[in-house]
Amino acid sequence: MESTHVISITNNEEENVDHNKEKNNNNKTFPFSPSFPTIISHVKEKKFNMSFVPIFPSFSHLSEQETKNIIHSIKVGISLVLVSLLYLLDPLYEQVGENAMWAIMTVVVIFEFSAGATLGKGLNRGMGTIVGGGLGCVAAILAQKLGGVGNSIIIGICIFIFGAIATYFRMIPRIKRRYEYGVMIFILTLNLVLVSVVRDEQQVWEIARDRLLTIVIGFIICISVSFFLFPLWASNEFHDSTHSSFQHLVNAIQGCLEDYMRFADEKENEATNTNFTFCKTLLNSKSKDELLANYAKWEPLHGKFGYSYPWQNYLKIGEVNRELAAIILVLGRCLQTSKKPMELQSWSETIQVIEPCFEAIGSNIVWSLKELGESMKQMRKIHASQISTKLKASRAEISMVVKMIISTSKKISTSMLNNNDENNNCYDDDASLAIASFLFLLKEVVNKVEELTKVVEQLGDIAGFPTHIQL
Structure with missing residues (x-):
């Protein structure tokens, strides 16, 4: 029978670790992959301390999760301020007009706690907008050429067919797990494009282009803040x-x-x-x-x-x-x-x-x-x-x-x-x-x-x- 003793384990156990070896382990990377550049990425290493900010001296006693929550809240606030400049600054507003609202909506709906969640939701929104807007424009142009009653019939048929097919694919487990939000945006964008051209005489392509541009602006702001300002992975x-x-x-x-x-x-x-x-x-x-x-x-x-x-x-x-x-x-x-x-x-x-x-x-x-x-x-x-x-x-x-x-x-x-x-x-x-x-x-x-x-x-x-x- 092997003579051994029970190892005492506690949650506050301190281990003697070779600092040089720990440093080498922290520098390991996944094979054949470079490191993604970030401005500050010490949150996961518990090196971040809010006490260095003069106006927040009491934050030093917060837990790691509470600190991350505060960081995320500040990042969302910064993103909202940046995207609101499209309304606040006259030169920018003259370029995008009322479509700036789409950029604000993009920041609100896709900015998530982690960088991966933000990127995934942003790409889903982008793909859904591009595909839904493209199909919607094609169907709308075809409906406009028919004119009269045929216009409404074509639009109704397209809404039914694409909406039903997209909803079916949305329920497939593999698609639901990663692309559900993109499918939902596809359905929304398709319907908005199709119904808007019925009452709006503006060119379909101009509507899709302007809205896509503002969505891209909101996406870029979210990704930039999420990835380069205290990224939470x-x-x-x-x-x-x-x-x-x-x-x-x-x-x-x-x-x-x-x-x-x-x-x-x-x-x-x-x-x-x-x-x-x-x-x-x-x-x-x-x-x-x-x-x-x-x-x-x-x-x-x-x-x-x-x-x-x-x-x-x-x-x-x-x-x-x-x-x-x-x-x-x-x-x-x-x-x-x-x-x-x-x-x-x-x-x-x-x-x-x-x-x-x-x-x-x-x-x-x-x-x-x-x-x-x-x-x-x-x-x-x-x-x-x-x-x-x-x-x-x-x-x-x-x-x-x-x-x-x-x-x-x-x-x-x-x-x-x-x-x-x-x-x-x-x-x-x-x-x-x-x-x-x-x-x-x-x-x-x-x-x-x-x-x-x-x-x-x-x-x-x-x-x-x-x-x-x-x-």
Whole structure:
């Protein structure tokens, strides 16, 4: 049996990190992809502090998310001021006229929290406007040539056909996920162009051209502010949330094992203090992960993330993490039902014998998850062979404990039957069942960590993570 000890994990744990090595890891980029230039991009590294602004001295105590919210609000305000100059400055207003309203609408509807979301929505709006406006102009010109009743008939038929087809494509999952807004803008633009030419004698092409120009102006303002003024990248948020989930899972597993052994100690009789809040939150994170992955796919080359970065593999990692979180929650529930059986005197000797086994199992699982989390954080390949060795050792320890539990259960049952103590025999069955359930769930945790290892290893191969060299 391998002699190891449980690694103590806390949320405020401080690790000694080689600063030169950390600097080198931060400079890694996705293979064959240059870095996207930005004016300031330190928000994700927690280097930004609003206290340097004299008029906002109290912002220094805000959390990272609150700081990002303030930054986003300021950026939206700046964009609205810039686009309003089309109305406020006479030379600009003389060029665009009332069509400046379309630029303001563009800023309001496409400026999102992250750069990827803003770019994706802006491109969707642009594509929808161009395609919808182009088809609308062609149909409108054809309707104008027919004139009279034929004009209204052609317009009505075009609205019905294109509107119905676009709505059908909008419901296709793949299109809905990335291009739903573009399809909606296509329908809107097509209808606006077609119905406007019925009552407006101005040339169709002039209407489409002027409105498209102002939309492009609004789009350029949004992208410029979003990308070059404290950019908030969805890819960074998705990457950080993924690798941080490993540490939270480590804390939950560590707490489960410590609580279980505390329940087994007759000197302690306390309630579970393990925090399962993150596990419950993680179970509901699928929609958020899919949204961040979609936004990240729109973002250009920047930092450590390049073109066609495998965000789909991050979704796979998130799926396995959610399954692991579900097992941990059941494991925590098992602790509540295991308390009374653990107080039985007949099991105290066996519990003391198997305690080192639980320590070895917990140590191996904790080390494996921490290794996976660190490899994700540093974007390096994992030590797959070492993790496999640790997990194999954990299975061996679990098998050993199972054999000991079976042997002890038989001895206790035989002794109680000989003494005609049927009531205590029932309690003994409950105790053995509780321990067996805990061991089964613990084995499922090991299996899930092994599956997680394969998914992370696959990500490293596809993304081209460098091999980590220990000095």
